[in-house]
Amino acid sequence: MKILILGDIVGRPGRNAVANQLSHLREEYKPDLVIVNGENASAGRGLTEKNAKELFELDIDVITTGNHVWDKKEILTYIESYPQLIRPANYPDPCPGKGYTIIHKGETTIGVINLSGVVYLSNLTNPFHTIDKILHEISKQCNIIILDFHAEATSEKLAMGYYCDGRISLVYGTHTHVQTADKRILNGGTGYITDIGMTGPLDGILGVDKDIIIQQMQNNRPARYDLAQGPVQINGIITEINEETGKCQSLDNFIRIIEE
Amino acid sequence: MKILILGDIVGRPGRNAVANQLSHLREEYKPDLVIVNGENASAGRGLTEKNAKELFELDIDVITTGNHVWDKKEILTYIESYPQLIRPANYPDPCPGKGYTIIHKGETTIGVINLSGVVYLSNLTNPFHTIDKILHEISKQCNIIILDFHAEATSEKLAMGYYCDGRISLVYGTHTHVQTADKRILNGGTGYITDIGMTGPLDGILGVDKDIIIQQMQNNRPARYDLAQGPVQINGIITEINEETGKCQSLDNFIRIIEE
Amino acid sequence: MKILILGDIVGRPGRNAVANQLSHLREEYKPDLVIVNGENASAGRGLTEKNAKELFELDIDVITTGNHVWDKKEILTYIESYPQLIRPANYPDPCPGKGYTIIHKGETTIGVINLSGVVYLSNLTNPFHTIDKILHEISKQCNIIILDFHAEATSEKLAMGYYCDGRISLVYGTHTHVQTADKRILNGGTGYITDIGMTGPLDGILGVDKDIIIQQMQNNRPARYDLAQGPVQINGIITEINEETGKCQSLDNFIRIIEE
Amino acid sequence: MKILILGDIVGRPGRNAVANQLSHLREEYKPDLVIVNGENASAGRGLTEKNAKELFELDIDVITTGNHVWDKKEILTYIESYPQLIRPANYPDPCPGKGYTIIHKGETTIGVINLSGVVYLSNLTNPFHTIDKILHEISKQCNIIILDFHAEATSEKLAMGYYCDGRISLVYGTHTHVQTADKRILNGGTGYITDIGMTGPLDGILGVDKDIIIQQMQNNRPARYDLAQGPVQINGIITEINEETGKCQSLDNFIRIIEE
């Protein structure tokens, strides 16, 4: 089974890029499943129901999120209606929404999990404990298991990759908005990449106007984050997982630049 | 002028890899200048005088460092004797050592600068103010200027890249030990990559034994960091800078795996 | 000279308490100078021009601030018109406003300085370097010098107290909104207290509704901070400084509870 | 029942002060139970078995700890042999030692709990969830319940105080080493103070030599922490709890200075 995954979609530029380019990516890669990270899809912070619907209308199978998941408050009430929109599983109970979802594609059952790191981020439940708990629940029923580990520190992401090696099909990172060059298949058969990057303005800083961020780093005063304009990048990965063994057979990362 | 740069050398495995492979890399890339980051070269933390000497004996031109620079205390006294060993320039004055060095190669004068980020790291002097000050001092005398920006956050690194665009030849990041896939030449002619990665054990976590780090992330208790064993990776970049214009003409990243 | 200082004024409850009680405190303590911290005076975050004016109309001599100083954006433009409203001196240049002010009372010249800590707070210019620079500028012209060190960590505040001992009259802390019990006169004659506390709702958490904060600490999701209601506390200190020597002669802290 | 509690004992100066003064404090306050925080008792970091024994030989009933609990590695193996030596309950399972202990004094059963905050500290299990779980286990069997909440942020400590109000007898904070002036009995009958302070060198910074800390804050380089010398302070609280109702009837804080 081939799976196409796109990094954090940032604002309207990111949503437009997905709307316009996903069909081309499908033609090229022939994915059986498409996953995107939507935590920044609405004006750079959070995800409105309207924008979630638009993404699902593109036949995206799963939307994962991250630390910005609650930035648009309406998600607290609408998330329960969209089981394929998931939030980091390690928010403490009780919490709206689910931290994983189970998808059926023909004979194949795929579990998609979302977790947040805790290093330099909020103090959520220990993600290593949470993944054990979830795998205990879903491993038997799933042929393939995919984890979006939304985290800052490379150490925490690598640790999660090794920790899951041999137990799940793929661990990929999101959150830094910069794609890493370290994709590989670990010894136990788990595909791994530290960060798949972002989908949104190219000449910005994580999607935000670069002059705003530079000024803020010079003056240390709060600022309003407007998104950058101009060309857009689509960062993602394409992976092939064996449905019988659940092992990762190939993993490739890509960065596409869309000129205006 | 061609410049070869290697990411954070971690411990003996990293030092051995450099000692054994640098001549092959030289043959392949024909660099005119070689820079390495040495902050983790001695047992994973800091740099002894002995290890610094060994690296310079390989005809490495400049050793940059980072937040671990002071971990071996002897560097406080010996660093002044090695002008081509530099430490982040934004440690407050007075501080042993220098934050940049000037190298002469034939007719060409090259400035190499080392700065530390402040996001998720120590509260040093603002790096954007420091780079302005240094460029004011050295820009006129240098044909080429290179910056090792040792920082954690992708936002801070990208901001520094854009901030220096058109003013220096190359901004590259170190510290996360994971190479990024985002190398490019910015509009003003500055080469940029968020992180060039590390040189040391492949099957570890930033070079450290993976089981130690996983356990620590599970139990949140202090641990002793032993280095990982097994195959070694060499992460780096090769860039070509025009000596007349100081602009980056090409930039490529590489990861070499050395089986035992 | 007697100086009365009140801790961070939080919102309308805090402003009302000052408006209603300051005359009583003046009768009781007969201060020659009154200083308040106003960083939270407007709805708990920042300070509007209207609220700053109201405080100055109560004959408050100096308003200091802290990390929330820029939360109401209008201060960026109006602060320059109010030299007795100061912001942390260690924001990097250029920055609107001043980090200290000089007051004349009869024959006595008083310097009031505001600094921010950097531990667990923004990465501003090193406060120990900044205080040296300011003292170099103003020590000769001032009989008395007072420092509001707005900081989180007790270690950083104590370090600043000792660092200034014998060089200025008083170092007091703000920011934690909880008054400490450690006031004393250091060996060099400098009065010191780690934190003077806050002026605002008593049965809240730093002034904010306690249920909001408890819920946020349980669920780790963003929340809107409404202020607490009910009785109000006024936290402050009264100190007597010798105008000839600049030494602190007495220092007392107080907490007043104002029932509704 | 009267309970005497002393703040973080720092090194030999702190241990000596307790050894020499505890009998005087007992005479004065007539406590039925004595609790001390021992996380810094051995050279400022951690607690050796030898030092733990010495403290228990003074008839101290319970030793609580905090973030430095594991700094002397031997505690990992000996802690299980001393049920009255406890560590923060919210270290994830499995973890050596216990997070609470049950003491019997005549007819009265007292539960003493130790928790760590997570703001600006390690990412442990959510302390608000952990306290609920522990109270569910022990509330019925205890007449009196005491909590040492070892935390940095005043907001987190106040939140825990209110959260436990009416459910336990006393919530007191440790860790900042500076005593706060905010002790009070909350509406539900729970005694509360944000921090009880420390027991150790007076003219230091949290017990450490002040010049070392000042220099480190000036130069941002690592340093070895030697303890301060000279007079010693004993910070603590004395509280009276009603054995029938479990309510706090009185709470007083004290700071004693012991000249050499």
Ligand SMILES: [Fe+2]
């Ligand atoms: Fe994101």
Ligand SMILES: [Fe+2]
């Ligand atoms: Fe994120």
Ligand SMILES: [Fe+2]
């Ligand atoms: Fe490094």
Ligand SMILES: [Fe+2]
């Ligand atoms: Fe580093």
Ligand SMILES: [Fe+2]
């Ligand atoms: Fe405040």
Ligand SMILES: [Fe+2]
């Ligand atoms: Fe503040």
Ligand SMILES: [Fe+2]
């Ligand atoms: Fe402590």
Ligand SMILES: [Fe+2]
């Ligand atoms: Fe502590």
